Each structure stands twice: as C-alpha cells, then as structure tokens.
Amino acid sequence: MLVAAEWLYGTAFFSYLVTSILYIAGVTGKKIKIENGTAASNKWTRVGYWVAIFAVAVQLAGFLARWIGGGHAPVSNMFEYMSFWAWAIMLAFVVISAFYHFPILGAFAAPTALAVLGYANVFPDVNMSLIPALKSYWLYIHVTTAALGEGVLTIAFAAALMHLLVITEVNMPDKRSKWLEFVLFLFITLIGFVFISLMYKVQGYHVSDPVTGNVYKLPPVIGSTGTDVGSLATLFGIPLPLFNVPSWMTWGKAPIRLNTLLLTFVVSIILYLVLRLLNRKPLVRTVSAWVKGLDAPSLDELSYRAIAIGYPIFTLGAIVFAMIWAQEAWGSYWSWDPKETWALITWLYYTLYLHLRLQRGWEGERASWLAVAGFVVILFLLVGVNFLIVGLHAYA
Amino acid sequence: MTTVVRRRRTLTTWLWDFFASIKVAIVIIALIAISAVIGTILPQENFIPSLNPGAYYPQTYGTFGEIYYTLGFSHMYTSWWFVSLMLLLGISLIICSLERVVPLYKSLQRQQIKPALSVIQRKEIYVPAAGADETAVDKLIEELTRRKYKVRREGTSFMAERMRISRFGAYILHIGLIIIILGALSRLIPGWYVSKNIWVEEGQTVSVTGSEFFVRNDDFIVEFYDDGRPKHFETKAVIIDGGQETVKQSIIVNSPLKYKGFMLFQANYLPPMLRTLDLELTEKDSKQTLGKFTMDFSNMQTEYKAGEYTVRALDYFPDFVFGNDGPTTRSTDPNNPVLLIQVEGPGIEKPLKQWFFPLNQMVLEQESKYELVPFGGRMVETTGLRVQKDNGIPIVYGGSVVVLAGLVLVFYFQHKRIWGQLHDGVLHVGAHTSKNWFGMRKDMEKIFQSVGMPVEVSLNKRGKK
Ligand code: HEM
Numbered sequence: 001m002l003v004a005a006e007w008l009y010g011t012a013f014f015s016y017l018v019t020s021i022l023y024i025a026g027v028t029g030k031k032i033k034i035e036n037g038t039a040a041s042n043k044w045t046r047v048g049y050w051v052a053i054f055a056v057a058v059q060l061a062g063f064l065a066r067w068i069g070g071g072h073a074p075v076s077n078m079f080e081y082m083s084f085w086a087w088a089i090m091l092a093f094v095v096i097s098a099f100y101h102f103p104i105l106g107a108f109a110a111p112t113a114l115a116v117l118g119y120a121n122v123f124p125d126v127n128m129s130l131i132p133a134l135k136s137y138w139l140y141i142h143v144t145t146a147a148l149g150e151g152v153l154t155i156a157f158a159a160a161l162m163h164l165l166v167i168t169e170v171n172m173p174d175k176r177s178k179w180l181e182f183v184l185f186l187f188i189t190l191i192g193f194v195f196i197s198l199m200y201k202v203q204g205y206h207v208s209d210p211v212t213g214n215v216y217k218l219p220p221v222i223g224s225t226g227t228d229v230g231s232l233a234t235l236f237g238i239p240l241p242l243f244n245v246p247s248w249m250t251w252g253k254a255p256i257r258l259n260t261l262l263l264t265f266v267v268s269i270i271l272y273l274v275l276r277l278l279n280r281k282p283l284v285r286t287v288s289a290w291v292k293g294l295d296a297p298s299l300d301e302l303s304y305r306a307i308a309i310g311y312p313i314f315t316l317g318a319i320v321f322a323m324i325w326a327q328e329a330w331g332s333y334w335s336w337d338p339k340e341t342w343a344l345i346t347w348l349y350y351t352l353y354l355h356l357r358l359q360r361g362w363e364g365e366r367a368s369w370l371a372v373a374g375f376v377v378i379l380f381l382l383v384g385v386n387f388l389i390v391g392l393h394a395y396a
Numbered sequence: 397m398t399t400v401v402r403r404r405r406t407l408t409t410w411l412w413d414f415f416a417s418i419k420v421a422i423v424i425i426a427l428i429a430i431s432a433v434i435g436t437i438l439p440q441e442n443f444i445p446s447l448n449p450g451a452y453y454p455q456t457y458g459t460f461g462e463i464y465y466t467l468g469f470s471h472m473y474t475s476w477w478f479v480s481l482m483l484l485l486g487i488s489l490i491i492c493s494l495e496r497v498v499p500l501y502k503s504l505q506r507q508q509i510k511p512a513l514s515v516i517q518r519k520e521i522y523v524p525a526a527g528a529d530e531t532a533v534d535k536l537i538e539e540l541t542r543r544k545y546k547v548r549r550e551g552t553s554f555m556a557e558r559m560r561i562s563r564f565g566a567y568i569l570h571i572g573l574i575i576i577i578l579g580a581l582s583r584l585i586p587g588w589y590v591s592k593n594i595w596v597e598e599g600q601t602v603s604v605t606g607s608e609f610f611v612r613n614d615d616f617i618v619e620f621y622d623d624g625r626p627k628h629f630e631t632k633a634v635i636i637d638g639g640q641e642t643v644k645q646s647i648i649v650n651s652p653l654k655y656k657g658f659m660l661f662q663a664n665y666l667p668p669m670l671r672t673l674d675l676e677l678t679e680k681d682s683k684q685t686l687g688k689f690t691m692d693f694s695n696m697q698t699e700y701k702a703g704e705y706t707v708r709a710l711d712y713f714p715d716f717v718f719g720n721d722g723p724t725t726r727s728t729d730p731n732n733p734v735l736l737i738q739v740e741g742p743g744i745e746k747p748l749k750q751w752f753f754p755l756n757q758m759v760l761e762q763e764s765k766y767e768l769v770p771f772g773g774r775m776v777e778t779t780g781l782r783v784q785k786d787n788g789i790p791i792v793y794g795g796s797v798v799v800l801a802g803l804v805l806v807f808y809f810q811h812k813r814i815w816g817q818l819h820d821g822v823l824h825v826g827a828h829t830s831k832n833w834f835g836m837r838k839d840m841e842k843i844f845q846s847v848g849m850p851v852e853v854s855l856n857k858r859g860k861k
Pocket of ligand 1: 417485
C-alpha cells in the first residue's frame with residue numbers, strides 16, 4: 001500500500017507540473033483571447049483543467065492508500081501536511097473554476113500548488129508511528145479542515161496577484177511594479193529552495209560536523225564556531241566551509257539554517273538573473289502581459305470571494321476544531337501554544353482584511369496587497385512556526 | 397444663515413462613538429494580533445523548564461531575554477494589557493452591534509416597494525427590458541416566487557427579496573464572539589474552573605482537587621517505541637465517591653475519564669520509585685541475622701521491631717542531600733532515602749546512633765556492631781493526572797456554534813433584492829446584493845432566460861472609479 005501511495009503521490013506531482021505548464025503555455029502569446037474583460041478558455045487551458053482534476057483525484061487516492069498502509073491519516077508530519085495543503089489549493093482551484101470562469105487563474109494557482117508540493121517533498125517522507133497525543137480523530141478533522149481553508153485562502157492570493165498585475169502600470173519603473181517584481185522574486189526563492197533541497201536530497205547528500213554533530217543536507221558553506229575552515233567537504237573543488245558563523249550564533253541548528261538561507265539566496269539570485277537575462281525585461285512585464293485586458297474589479301471580487309469562502313472553513317478547522325481537539329487531548333481548549341497562537345494571528349489577519357474592506361478606499365489595490373501578504377502569513381503559520389518556534393505541535 | 401447644530405459630546409456619547417467605530421475595532425484587533433506575535437518570539441513562562449523565569453530568560457536568551465522578561469512579554473497572554481485589549485474588544489463588539497443592528501432592522505422593515513425610477517436605474521445591476529407588458533411582470537414575479545423570493549407588488553411595480561437574515565449574519569457572529577469571551581471569563585467565577593496536576597502512585601488513593609471524590613491508581617503502564625519515543629501511557633483508575641467504587645476506567649492520552657463535570661487526563665508520569673524495603677538486622681562480625689522487618693516509605697514509623705531488637709528511626713531524609721547546614725532533604729519523595737537510626741535490645745547498654753543508607757550510596761565506617769541489609773522490596777510508578785473542570789466549556793462551544801452559523805449566513809448566503817417597474821412598455825429591473833455579484837449576475841440571467849427574455853447582464857459602475 002505504501003509503495004502504491006508513493007507512486008500515486010509521484011504521479012500527482014507530475015500532473016501538477018503538467019497543469020502548470022499547460023496553463024502557462026495557454027496564456028502566453030496570442031493563444032488567449034481577452035474580450036470585454038473576460039478571457040475565453042482555449043485548448044491548452046481546457047486540457048490543463050482536466051489534468052488538474054486528474055491530479056486532485058490521483059493525490060486523493062495516494063492519500064487514502066497511505067492512510068490504509070500507514071494505519072493513520074497521513075497528516076502527521078511536515079511532508080504529509082504540506083502535501084495536503086498543496087492538494088487543497090488544487091482542489092479549491094478546480095472547484096472555484098467550476099463556478100467562476102477564469103481560465104487564467106490556473107497559470108497562477110497551479111504553479112503555487114506545485115511549489116508547495118515541491119516544498120513538501122523537501123521534508124523526509126517517512127511514515128512514522130504516532131506519539132500518544134496525536135492519536136485522535138479530532139486531530140485529523142482539525143488538520144484537514146484547516147488545510148482546506150488555507151487552500152482556498154491561497155486562491156485568494158493568486159487572484160489578488162492577478163488583480164495587482166492588471167491594475168499596475170508595469171512599464172513605469174515605479175514603486176508598485178518594483179514591489180510586484182519582488183513578489184515574483186520571492187516566488188522564485190521558494191522554487192530555488194525547493195530545487196536545491198531536492199537536488200541534494202535525491203543524492204542522499206549529508207555531511208556531519210565532527211565538532212558539533214550537526215548534519216548538513218546541503219554543502220556546508222558556513223560552519224559552526226570551532227569547526228576548521230575547509231575541513232568538512234568540497235564543492236567544485238573549493239574546500240568548505242568557507243567561513244564560520246559569528247560566535248554569538250551558538251544555539252542549536254543556527255549554522256545549518258543560516259547555511260540553507262545563504263545557499264537558497266545565492267541559487268535564487270542566479271535563477272532570477274538567468275530568467276531576467278533570457279527575458280530581457282523585468283519579469284513582471286511578461287507576467288502582466290498574461291492578464292492584460294482582464295476586468296480588474298472582477299479579479300478583486302474573485303479574490304474577496306475566495307477569502308469569503310475560505311475564512312469560515314479556516315475558522316472551523318483551525319480555531320473551533322483545534323479547540324475541541326486541545327480540549328480532548330490536553331484538557332484545555334486553549335493553552336497559547338505557539339502553533340495555536342499563530343492560527344489565531346492568521347485568523348485575526350483575515351478578520352482585519354474583512355473589516356478594512358468595509359472602509360472606504362480599502363477595496364481593490366490595498367485589499368489585494370493584504371491578500372498577497374496573507375500567503376506569507378499562512379506560510380509562516382505552516383512552516384515558520386515549526387522552524388523558528390517550537391511547541392506542542394512540533395511536527396518536523 | 398446656517399446654524400451649526402453640535403451634539404453635545406458628553407463623556408458617555410464620546411465613549412459610545414469610540415467603541416462603535418470600525419476604525420477603533422480595527423486598531424484593537426491589530427494590537428491583539430501584534431501582542432500575540434510578540435508573545436510567540438520566546439517560549440512563554442508556562443512552557444519553560446524552569447521555576448525561576450527571572451533567572452531563566454537572561455541566562456538562556458541573554459540581554460534580549462532579560463528585556464523580554466522585564467517588559468512582561470514572557471507571560472503575554474495573562475498580562476494586564478492583553479486582558480484589557482480582550483475586554484476592549486468585547487465592549488467594542490457589543491456597542492458596535494447595538495449601534496448598527498437596530499437601524500438596519502428598521503431600514504429593512506421600511507423598504508419601499510416602488511422607489512423612484514432613477515433609484516432603480518442607479519443600481520449596480522440594471523436591465524431595461526423593452527417590449528414588455530403586464531404579463532411580463534406577472535411571469536417575472538411567478539419566476540421569482542418559484543426561486544424563493546418574497547415578492548411584494550403594487551400595480552405594475554414589485555420588489556422581490558430573499559435571505560434577508562443574511563444581513564444579520566455579521567451581528568449573529570459578533571454575538572457568538574461575545575458569548576465565547578464570556579465563556580472564557582467564566583473561569584473567574586469561584587468553583588467553575590479547576591486545573592491542577594495530581595500525582596497518584598500505584599496503589600494509592602488521592603483526593604481529586606476541588607471535588608468530593610477520590611481517585612485510586614490500580615496500575616500504570618508506559619510503553620515506548622524502539623527509537624525511544626513514547627508509544628502508550630495508561631492509568632487504570634478507579635473513582636471512589638462516598639466510600640463506593642463508582643467508576644473503573646483506563647485513562648489514556650486523548651481519552652480522559654469524565655465524572656461529575658470533572659475530567660481526569662493522562663498528563664505525566666514519574667519513573668519507578670522505592671515504595672517498600674525488606675530489611676534484615678544483622679550483627680556485622682558474626683553475620684548473624686537478628687530479625688527481619690519491612691519499611692514502608694509512604695508510612696514511615698519511628699520504631700521497627702526486628703526479632704527481639706528494636707530499630708529506632710531518629711531522623712529521616714527522604715531525598716537526602718548534604719546542604720550547608722548539614723544533612724537535609726530536597727523533597728518528600730523517597731528518591732534518596734537516608735535514616736539516622738539506633739538499635740536497641742538485649743545486651744545493648746548504650747545504643748549508638750548510626751546512619752543507614754538503604755540504597756547503599758555511601759559506605760561509612762561506623763562504630764555500631766549492627767547493620768541493616770536489604771533483601772527485597774517494591775518499586776512503584778506514579779501517574780500524573782491533570783484534573784480539569786471548566787463549566788465554561790459549553791458556553792464556549794455554544795458561542796462557537798453561533799459564530800459558525802453567523803459566518804455561514806454572512807458568506808454562504810446573500811441578501812438579494814430585485815426591483816421592477818413598468819414604464820411605457822419598458823420593464824426596468826434593478827438588483828442589489830450584499831455579496832457575490834457574480835452570483836447575482838448569473839441569477840438575473842437565468843431568471844430572464846426562464847421567462848423568455850434573454851438579456852446580457854453586466855455590472856453598472858462597480859469598481860469603475
Ligand atoms: C475578533 C473579532 C471580530 C471578528 C472575528 C469579526 C468578524 C466579522 C466578519 C467575518 C464580518 C463580515 C465581514 C463581511 O461581511 O465582509 C464582520 C462584519 C462587521 N464587523 Fe466584525 N468582527 C470582529 C470584531 C468587530 C468589532 C470589535 C467591531 C466593532 C466596531 C466589528 C464591526 C463589524 C461591522 C460593522 C461589520 C459589518 C456588518 C455588516 O455587514 O453590516 N467587528 N465582522
């Protein structure tokens with residue numbers, strides 16, 4: 001069963017990739033017709049939609065296979081949880097597209113889901129037996145519902161980004177187009193991180209530092225204090241580490257994280273520069289050409305609709321079910337553990353979005369920026385908390 | 397000449413307006429969110445492995461930790477300003493709902509069936525259908541009724557409306573939030589809230605904090621995976637109420653024992669500890685046994701009979717350490733028991749004081765001719781149970797249901813209104829919705845299609861600023 005699950009997850013990953021490529025191919029050049037603010041679907045996007053449905057079905061089958069094979073719902077470690085989030089994004093995209101006809105949305109939503117699924121694969125995909133606190137149906141219900149909410153909210157991010165691309169005059173090198181270019185760069189950073197992590201993971205790369213016992217899964221450019229420079233490994237013939245962390249950065253895995261950060265940054269900048277050179281103009285101009293002519297208020301409305309649909313689901317899953325689970329497991333429905341607190345912060349963030357929208361001047365552009373930043377908040381809730389802050393929920 | 401009429405701003409009206417403002421609500425919610433973020437930067441005091449936060453934070457996190465602790469961020473969620481912000485939020489929720497819900501109700505009651513034509517023409521969705529007559533109006537009304545609209549008619553004008561309650565969803569949800577806040581505050585009512593850890597040794601019966609009954613631990617089981625992570629904790633518990641064994645149940649993580657509004661959770665455990673020790677009194681030189689007895693560490697005696705001899709316990713240190721002022725004990729648990737004893741009996745004129753180390757931690761040259769030699773005993777494990785009682789839980793859950801119901805009403809249903817007026821063969825139809833313009837547009841297209849008047853519906857001026 002577990003082997004079957006692995007195959008199914010692999011197929012899903014591949015389908016995400018195909019969906020993304022089909023949609024992006026479908027919206028570039030003259031293939032897409034935009035009239036009166038709406039775009040008609042074409043061969044590419046229609047096939048892309050079917051592949052997306054296939055991806056959702058295949059991953060669901062993989063999920064069930066892993067459940068049966070592993071004996072518990074596969075939402076108990078970072079790999080499983082992030083994969084589920086990616087699935088929720090794809091599902092939300094498929095469902096929302098069935099109601100609202102926005103073929104171009106796929107060119108943004110599918111790559112986002114792909115990046116998240118790629119990110120999931122950076123984590124070890126072991127099937128662990130559970131510690132007692134995680135053996136609860138309420139936990140599964142809580143985690144899956146929360147992820148569904150987060151999936152829909154991610155669609156709001158994609159639509160908001162499209163909205164900003166439509167309303168921003170990208171040929172002017174002003175502040176707004178610079179910020180949009182930065183958002184694209186951040187997306188490339190995510191891809192860059194996934195790319196190098198997977199590359200070394202496939203090779204089974206690991207270097208352990210005899211002084212601290214730290215294990216590097218990426219070439220150790222930065223070493224811990226006390227490690228001799230050049231003593232750990234080589235990269236393209238250059239002995240590593242090149243230098244050590246400053247002496248005040250002594251806690252736990254700080255050197256490893258700094259190393260990952262540095263490598264990600266370097267790789268992303270290279271990736272960005274290559275794309276930028278090939279493109280011969282800021283990326284934002286190319287991407288905004290995909291959406292040129294779309295009706296801006298409709299995109300704003302779509303983004304808002306996605307939040308309006310996702311917010312209640314998120315409330316149910318991440319707040320209410322979380323309280324019930326905590327009550328059953330720990331005897332107290334709220335204990336201000338960091339993950340719990342960040343779920344509340346995320347919820348308050350979207351509450352602010354909704355109330356700001358009631359104010360004059362906050363619909364449209366500002367609301368879209370909030371929705372775009374919301375993706376970062378969710379990413380922090382799901383990943384950042386586990387790496388920077390540890391609590392009861394330490395999945396990783 | 398114009399006169400400016402100024403409302404006299406007494407303090408109460410000022411406060412009322414203050415809390416009724418959405419801007420203020422936004423600031424309060426933002427402040428709560430920011431405080432919550434700050435509170436997650438370092439672990440809160442209840443999560444640190446130390447009983448002395450004042451020393452722990454500077455030691456572990458340096459100057460930053462010291463500042464964090466000094467500013468009170470290390471117990472953010474019980475700090476006076478965080479609690480105050482919560483209260484402000486509650487007040488704001490109440491006042492802002494009161495301020496708006498009554499006017500909303502009144503204005504929805506007072507709606508005109510036949511507003512001026514220009515009002516309809518200014519609606520976001522407006523369709524002028526030419527070549528229409530009274531039968532068209534009839535058909536449209538019939539179709540709207542079929543679609544569960546409530547239609548009111550005045551001649552050739554009508555107003556159709558559905559899901560008016562959706563407009564109240566936001567207030568229902570705010571009331572739910574108030575209920576949740578009240579439920580959380582109910583912990584302050586004496587006797588409503590108990591949260592306490594109790595330790596129960598195997599075989600022991602312990603009073604359950606805040607209640608009239610007792611719990612006995614018949615057996616405690618702990619299992620581990622091969623990699624050392626815990627797999628299973630279980631306490632075989634018995635509730636003793638009024639001298640009767642009323643409940644017998646295993647307490648497992650995620651599956652507490654519930655009894656009379658109390659819940660007992662598996663929360664912790666202590667590794668095996670010494671409970672009883674079987675001892676032999678022997679004469680050192682001849683190795684001759686003089687008598688045997690059992691020492692029960694949960695029920696220490698001052699003297700023990702061993703054959704014809706008496707072992708007198710002069711002093712007892714359950715958890716012995718050698719402190720600045722001589723021997724002392726760290727706790728009352730027999731982790732490292734040490735006794736000062738003397739042996740009395742036939743042939744002993746002047747009993748000598750001597751130390752006895754049951755766990756043989758130390759060998760001392762002592763003058764006494766006698767010694768105690770352990771030859772058996774019993775270890776017990778101790779379970780840590782969390783006693784939890786919170787009468788506010790049903791209130792919090794009830795509030796959550798109300799919140800969710802409100803959310804569904806706000807976001808998954810819409811208040812839709814359609815007006816129609818026939819003027820000179822043109823049926824002017826306008827529509828308005830609280831949310832979801834896509835849906836409204838589609839609805840309108842379908843409605844017109846069903847009555848045989850296909851039209852293209854577009855949004856009037858929305859967003860085209
Ligand atoms: C954590 C606290 C709060 C939550 C979760 C919350 C949630 C919501 C939600 C989900 C909506 C519906 C938004 C929409 O229709 O797009 C709403 C509407 C609203 N909220 Fe809140 N709210 C909170 C606090 C407050 C406070 C303190 C005020 C006081 C000023 C307030 C005033 C309003 C108003 C005036 C509306 C519009 C109602 C309408 O549609 O007629 N909210 N709130």
